Amino acid sequence: MRRVLVISWREFVATVATKGFILGLVLPPIIMGAAITLMPMLMNKQLPKVSGHIAVIDRSGAVHGKLEERYSPGAIAKRREQRAEQMKRAASKVGVSESMMKQSPGGVNLPGAAPAPSLSVRKLPTEADVEEAKQELLKATGKEQDVDQERRLALLVIPPGAVTPTALEGEKPGYEKYDIFVAPRLDIEVQEDIRDQANAAIVDARLESAGLDVARVRSLMARPEAEKKAVTREGERKSSEVAQFLVPGAFMFLLWVSVFSAGQYLLTSTIEEKSSRVMEVILSAVSPLELMTGKIIGKGAVGLLILVLYGGVGMAALAAFALSHLIAWQSLVYFVFFFVIAYFTIAAMMAAIGAAVSEVQEAQSLMAPIMVVLVIPMILWMPILRNPNAQFAQVLSFVPLINPFVMVLRLCGSEPVPAWQPPLAVLVGLLTVVVMVWGAAKIFRIGVLMYGKPPNLKTLLAWVRMA
Amino acid sequence: MSNHADAAIQLGGVNKSFAGKPAVVDLDLRIDRGSLIGLIGPNGAGKTTTIRMIMSIIFPDSGTVEVLGRASAVESKDRIGYLPEERGVYKKMKVGTFLEYIARLKGVPEHEVRRRAGAWLERVALPNVWKKKCEELSKGMQQKVQFIASVIHEPDLIILDEPFSGLDPVNARLLRTLVDEQHDRGATIIFSTHQMSQAEALCDRVVMIHEGRKVLDDTPRSIRQRFDPRAILIDPVRIDESTAHLAAIPGVSGVARFGSGVIKVHLADGVDATAMIGRLAAAMPANRVEVERPTLEDVFIQIVSGSEANEEERARLLHAASSRDGGGD
Numbered sequence: 001m002r003r004v005l006v007i008s009w010r011e012f013v014a015t016v017a018t019k020g021f022i023l024g025l026v027l028p029p030i031i032m033g034a035a036i037t038l039m040p041m042l043m044n045k046q047l048p049k050v051s052g053h054i055a056v057i058d059r060s061g062a063v064h065g066k067l068e069e070r071y072s073p074g075a076i077a078k079r080r081e082q083r084a085e086q087m088k089r090a091a092s093k094v095g096v097s098e099s100m101m102k103q104s105p106g107g108v109n110l111p112g113a114a115p116a117p118s119l120s121v122r123k124l125p126t127e128a129d130v131e132e133a134k135q136e137l138l139k140a141t142g143k144e145q146d147v148d149q150e151r152r153l154a155l156l157v158i159p160p161g162a163v164t165p166t167a168l169e170g171e172k173p174g175y176e177k178y179d180i181f182v183a184p185r186l187d188i189e190v191q192e193d194i195r196d197q198a199n200a201a202i203v204d205a206r207l208e209s210a211g212l213d214v215a216r217v218r219s220l221m222a223r224p225e226a227e228k229k230a231v232t233r234e235g236e237r238k239s240s241e242v243a244q245f246l247v248p249g250a251f252m253f254l255l256w257v258s259v260f261s262a263g264q265y266l267l268t269s270t271i272e273e274k275s276s277r278v279m280e281v282i283l284s285a286v287s288p289l290e291l292m293t294g295k296i297i298g299k300g301a302v303g304l305l306i307l308v309l310y311g312g313v314g315m316a317a318l319a320a321f322a323l324s325h326l327i328a329w330q331s332l333v334y335f336v337f338f339f340v341i342a343y344f345t346i347a348a349m350m351a352a353i354g355a356a357v358s359e360v361q362e363a364q365s366l367m368a369p370i371m372v373v374l375v376i377p378m379i380l381w382m383p384i385l386r387n388p389n390a391q392f393a394q395v396l397s398f399v400p401l402i403n404p405f406v407m408v409l410r411l412c413g414s415e416p417v418p419a420w421q422p423p424l425a426v427l428v429g430l431l432t433v434v435v436m437v438w439g440a441a442k443i444f445r446i447g448v449l450m451y452g453k454p455p456n457l458k459t460l461l462a463w464v465r466m467a
Numbered sequence: 468m469s470n471h472a473d474a475a476i477q478l479g480g481v482n483k484s485f486a487g488k489p490a491v492v493d494l495d496l497r498i499d500r501g502s503l504i505g506l507i508g509p510n511g512a513g514k515t516t517t518i519r520m521i522m523s524i525i526f527p528d529s530g531t532v533e534v535l536g537r538a539s540a541v542e543s544k545d546r547i548g549y550l551p552e553e554r555g556v557y558k559k560m561k562v563g564t565f566l567e568y569i570a571r572l573k574g575v576p577e578h579e580v581r582r583r584a585g586a587w588l589e590r591v592a593l594p595n596v597w598k599k600k601c602e603e604l605s606k607g608m609q610q611k612v613q614f615i616a617s618v619i620h621e622p623d624l625i626i627l628d629e630p631f632s633g634l635d636p637v638n639a640r641l642l643r644t645l646v647d648e649q650h651d652r653g654a655t656i657i658f659s660t661h662q663m664s665q666a667e668a669l670c671d672r673v674v675m676i677h678e679g680r681k682v683l684d685d686t687p688r689s690i691r692q693r694f695d696p697r698a699i700l701i702d703p704v705r706i707d708e709s710t711a712h713l714a715a716i717p718g719v720s721g722v723a724r725f726g727s728g729v730i731k732v733h734l735a736d737g738v739d740a741t742a743m744i745g746r747l748a749a750a751m752p753a754n755r756v757e758v759e760r761p762t763l764e765d766v767f768i769q770i771v772s773g774s775e776a777n778e779e780e781r782a783r784l785l786h787a788a789s790s791r792d793g794g795g796d
Contacts, residue, residue, distance in 0.1 A: 006571045014560070050611055277555030281616060285572040286550035287541055449524060449553075 001285045004294040011298025015265045016305065025261070025306055029313040050117035050190050052183075054150035055133055057124045060163040062209060064114045066155075066201035075256075076119070084410045118191055119153070128159055130179075137183040154194050155181040163205045179201070227264070247318065248412030249381050252405050254310050255339055256378065263304025264347040266295060267363060270354025279448050289443040292355075296347045296437075303343050311335075334422055338404035341429030343400060346370075346435070348440035353461065355447035362454035369457070370401075377405035387414035395423050402434035439464045475500045475624050476521055476531070481530030483516055490516040490611075492679040494530070496659060500587035500623075503650045505666035506659040507763070509771050516551050517676065518628050521657075522549055535624055545574040548622035552629045552659075554613045557600035557643040562612055563597035566619060575621035583687055587615040591641065607638050612640065618649060625649055627658035631665050641785070643669060663763035673763065675770065682695035682770055687763060694766045699740065699747055701730045702755040713750055731759070 015021055055070070058064040069075060124133055136152040161176025162165075180198060182191050207214045273279045281291075282291060353366045376396070384393045389409040396406040408423045410417045446463045447455070455463070476498040483491040489514040492740055498504050505729075508514050519525045520532055523540040533539040540547055557565055566584035575583060588594060591611040596604060604612065618625060627646070631639050646669060660666050666673055667687050675683035683690060694707060701713075706728040713730070714722045718738035723731045730751075734743060740758045748756045 002574075003572055006568070010568055014557075018559075272558075276558055277551075277553045278557055279555075280524065280551035280553050281549075281555065281569070281613065282572070284522060284547070284551065284617070285544060285569060287544075449519075451553075 002324075003290050004297065004339060006284065007291060008298035011269065011295050012301045013265075014269065015299065015302045017388070026275060026309065028311055030229045040172025050153070050187055051119070052153040053120045053122045054154045054156065055122050055136065056156045056158065057126060057128050057130065057133065058156075058158050059126050060158050060160040060205065062163050062205035063158045063198075064121070064123050066204045067197060070122075070201055071119050071121050073118075076117070088201045089215070095352050108411050116434070117189075117193075122152075126201075129197040130155075134181055134358055137181060151183075153183050153190065155179075156198055157181075158193075158198075158202065163209055164204055175300075191367050202436065236359075245385055248385055248409050250314060250379060251311075251335065251412050252377060252409045254307065254314065255335070255342060255408050256374075258307040258310070259339065259346055260374070261306060262299045262343060265349040266299040266347050267303055267350040267354045267367075268360065270295065270351055271357060271360055271363065274355070274358055274448065274451075283448065288448055289441055291448075292351050292441060292444045296344065296351060299341075300347060301344050304339070307339055331408075334411055334426070335408060337426050338408050338429065341391045341426065341433055342404035344433040345404075345429070345436050346374075348436035352440040352443040352447070356450070356460060356463075357447075357454045358451050359454075366454075366457065366460075373401050374405075377402050377409065380406075381409055384409045385413050386415060388412055388415045392423070397421060398428050400428065403432075404429055405409075443467065474498065475502070475586065476519075476657070477531075477533040478521070479531040481517075481527045481532065481535075483520060483525070483527050485515075489679050490677075491527070494676075494679075494681055496674065496681065496684075498655060500655050501650075501653055503646070503653055503669060503671045504657045504675065505670035505673045506657060507661070507663065507666055507673060507767060508659075509767075510661075511520075512676045513679040514676055515628055516679075518552075518657075521626065522547070526780075539550060543585060543624075545620060546623045548617040548620065548625040548654075550613055550625075550627045550630055554610075556604075556609055556612060558600065558602035560601055562599050562601055562604065563595070563783075565601055566612065566615060567794055569616040570619045575620050583619055584615070587619060588612075591615060591645070606633055607635060607771060610634060611638065611642075611703070614645065617701040618645075621652070621654075623654055625654050625656045625658075627656070629660060630658055631662050633661055639665070665763055667763045675767065677770060683766070690763065690766055691761050694761045694769065697734045697736075697738075697740065698759040699732045699734065699743055700755070700757055700759050701747060701753045703728060703730060703750060704752040706756060708751065710751075713747065716746060716750060718746075743783055 054067070056067060058065050096271075133152075133155050137155060139152070157179040159176050159178060162178045163175075165173040165175055177197070180195060182194070197400075204214050207217055235391060273282065286294070349370055353363050357363045357366065380393075380396070383390070384396075387393065393406060393410060397403050397410065403425050407422060411422065443460055443463045448465065469510070474497050475497065476522065478496040479490055480493040481487070481496075492725050493617060494513075494517065495515075504515070518658050520527050521534060521540060523532070523534075532539065535543045537543050537590055538560075559570070560597055563584060565583075566587070567580050570580045570584060573579070585597065588596060591614070593604075593608060593611060596612075597606065601609065601612070603664070610630075614627075614630065617627065625646075630642060630646070634642060643665065646656060646658070673683060673690060674681060686691070697769050710722045710724060710730055713719060713732060718735050719732055720735040721733040732743075732747060734740060744758065747753075
């Protein structure tokens with residue numbers, strides 16, 4: 001046992017204490033976490049208050065008034081409130097509650113958080129020179145903050161044809177385009193806002209010129225809203241279809257990635273020991289079984305590290321978005337069970353393959369059948385999630401090799417899995433582990449000192465049958 | 468011979484074949500504690516297979532293996548040091564870490580691990596490699612590190628498979644000194660080699676394996692006596708001198724001349740070689756007249772090539788061996 005632990009520790013350190021591992025696996029979650037927390041802070045904090053005026057050359061005569069209404073301080077405040085409301089609704093669709101948004105570190109980028117722009121509309125004479133008016137936009141880049149409203153941020157030139165349809169030669173009557181000139185480096189949101197408001201003001205003017213009640217038409221056009229709730233045994237709760245699919249998928253993917261990268265590390269380290277001929281040196285000190293056990297445990301610790309690291313970030317993210325309810329704690333317990341089962345099954349195969357071949361390339365052909373089986377849960381995750389208790393999903397839950405992945409998906413899925421199934425799946429998994437490790441130990445013992453032509457699957461099975 | 472307790476290794480009727488091809492046949496071998504044994508034999512003779520069976524890395528098809536009084540080397544791994552023929556290092560591992568790792572695996576007490584590894588590196592003249600990666604070392608340096616790995620736990624039994632291959636003369640001599648030191652410490656040492664001169668210089672006893680069978684098991688001295696070719700070598704002053712009159716001398720059974728001009732005079736049975744030297748020297752002016760001493764290499768070649776082998780070929784090989792001996796010692 002002492003030797004096994006010495007080997008495990010070396011295997012763990014040899015993988016983890018490399019630049020490649022740290023860069024490849026440790027940095028991405030850190031960077032992502034930093035991005036998630038820092039980005040909103042940066043976006044909110046760095047927005048300067050925008051103030052200035054929008055010049056309008058209104059040749060239709062009907063738009064200027066409408067625009068001025070839309071840029072009254074009251075209207076601006078109301079718009080911002082509406083947008084904040086919209087954002088909340090959108091967020092709750094993916095399961096983010098309002099309270100969570102405020103509690104989440106750094107805060108989510110609510111529009112209300114940025115300082116409100118102070119904008120006014122200034123009417124220019126209809127016959128004003130457009131070129132001259134444009135020149136003012138360039139001055140807006142100056143730093144004279146005190147002259148506030150003197151800064152010209154945008155210039156609208158609205159032809160009569162934008163409100164009253166005019167027939168162009170040989171074409172159906174249509175509305176003419178209008179021009180928006182904006183100051184260089186004007187905040188993108190302000191630009192969008194000006195365009196939206198100008199569009200709306202022009203439509204208002206059209207409605208009015210058609211003799212319709214603008215307010216009434218607008219209220220009729222309001223988007224209908226639905227309140228969607230999932231009915232569960234525990235009662236109704238807000239449903240969030242995106243999270244419902246992503247979270248279980250993410251957990252299965254996490255299981256897959258951690259198990260598989262650890263397995264891959266095990267494979268390459270075994271092949272390296274063979275190809276560098278250090279194998280026999282090690283075997284003079286330990287038995288093949290001790291070596292294999294030590295290697296499997298050591299690389300398993302690497303897999304667990306990946307799992308905890310990514311899983312921890314994932315759970316923290318779920319907590320931050322108040323979505324923890326999507327993963328029951330019982331599922332997490334099973335998750336650990338299934339990690340152990342999936343890892344030992346795959347690790348046993350990787351150790352056997354690594355011991356049987358002498359070069360990484362030779363491992364490919366033996367890996368192919370395993371890969372084919374292992375991609376099944378990746379392909380089927382959608383159908384399984386949509387119907388966790390479908391017959392095929394139930395059957396796959398007891399198929400060795402892929403059952404840990406399928407079971408994790410089903411456990412995180414929307415429908416509760418029959419209570420007897422997870423323990424049975426664990427049992428099937430444990431039996432698979434016993435058989436796999438037993439077979440791998442035999443292949444390992446024979447394979448580690450075999451050089452030359454790589455064996456095929458048939459040879460490997462023959463080795464297993466040998467004493 | 469019957470006292471098992473004194474045997475470090477005891478093989479009885481061991482057989483091993485690979486895919487139907489016999490690698491070791493009916494091998495009996497007893498190696499006493501504290502002895503230094505050379506295992507010699509041509510490529511593919513079964514040396515490494517024998518060693519691997521002793522190490523319990525592979526298992527015999529039949530027969531018994533007893534190592535350090537136990538039924539298998541697995542039970543006394545910490546008391547055995549093994550330098551395999553197929554040896555390597557972890558390329559990316561630091562030399563110091565590698566030696567510490569091996570020492571820990573072999574049960575060296577934790578407080579001793581670092582000190583011993585450091586002291587050994589000093590001993591083999593590699594004091595500054597502790598922090599270097601193994602792949603940065605030359606092949607010879609790596610081999611010294613591997614040798615350390617096989618003796619760092621002060622084993623009772625040391626098995627070295629081709630320890631001299633790939634070493635330059637200076638390092639080969641260093642290794643010989645180190646092996647001697649281990650022997651003096653009381654360790655039983657068994658090593659395989661192709662280099663007969665190393666075996667001759669080091670061993671108490673030589674075991675030769677040929678085609679899976681043990682063909683020799685004796686001290687180098689008695690082997691040489693047994694394989695005395697009963698011949699005298701003459702290096703004539705004038706190369707073109709006729710040898711006809713030498714053949715006429717009583718007691719001479721044959722005369723052969725090598726390409727280099729050296730003449731080999733075979734003696735008839737029962738003739739005193741020392742007395743013949745004087746007679747031959749008188750018959751032909753010579754730079755050098757000596758009794759041909761068989762080296763292990765001669766014996767090796769004689770056994771491997773068989774008695775029916777081409778005489779010319781054997782003579783050439785024998786001459787090469789004798790001239791090397793002349794220049795070396």
